[in-house]
Amino acid sequence: MRTFILFLSAILLTTFEVDAQVEYKIITSVESIVPAGLGRSRLVASEAERDYEEFTSDTEEEKRNKTKRSEIRVKEFEETKLLNFFNLGGIRFQNIVANDVVISSKLTAMAEEGWELAFVTSAVESDAGKDDGNGIFVTRYIFKRNKQ
Numbered sequence: 001m002r003t004f005i006l007f008l009s010a011i012l013l014t015t016f017e018v019d020a021q022v023e024y025k026i027i028t029s030v031e032s033i034v035p036a037g038l039g040r041s042r043l044v045a046s047e048a049e050r051d052y053e054e055f056t057s058d059t060e061e062e063k064r065n066k067t068k069r070s071e072i073r074v075k076e077f078e079e080t081k082l083l084n085f086f087n088l089g090g091i092r093f094q095n096i097v098a099n100d101v102v103i104s105s106k107l108t109a110m111a112e113e114g115w116e117l118a119f120v121t122s123a124v125e126s127d128a129g130k131d132d133g134n135g136i137f138v139t140r141y142i143f144k145r146n147k148q
Helices: 002-015 093-112
Strands: 022-032 041-045 078-082 116-125 136-146
Touching: 022 078, 022 093, 041 093, 078 093, 093 116, 093 136
Parallel strands: none
Antiparallel strands: 022 041, 022 136, 041 078, 116 136
16 A cells, blocks of 8 residues: 555656746846935835847957847836935934834835845945045845745
8 A cells, every 4th residue: 555655645746747947037126325315215126027148249259239228128116115315414313323223124025924134245346536426335136936
């Protein structure tokens, strides 16, 4: 009987298609570090899909990709307002904490939708000298889940 159950289990397992395809989604926060609070800070996400191959050239064939920027651009996206790191008085810690709460809420919502936070990467473009008062702090949250 035991052999029969093992044999039946093996047959059942081989008839099911195992689909391990994964999909990724990126959420980006852009937080302004422009003095006096003049910058714009946002959390952005998109449901749009693009196939990278449509915009990729093959160097072996020496064919230049003729895609127009307007074909790549995504105009429909979710934009959540965040607060700037600075106001007229200088750095504003309450704004940073407020942004943390909003971003945490988005990350929690993503987890509830079945997304797993796979990677986080950050970058800063900050003051480059006396005459440069511009800067941003960018964080990309990369999620993954099994394709549905």
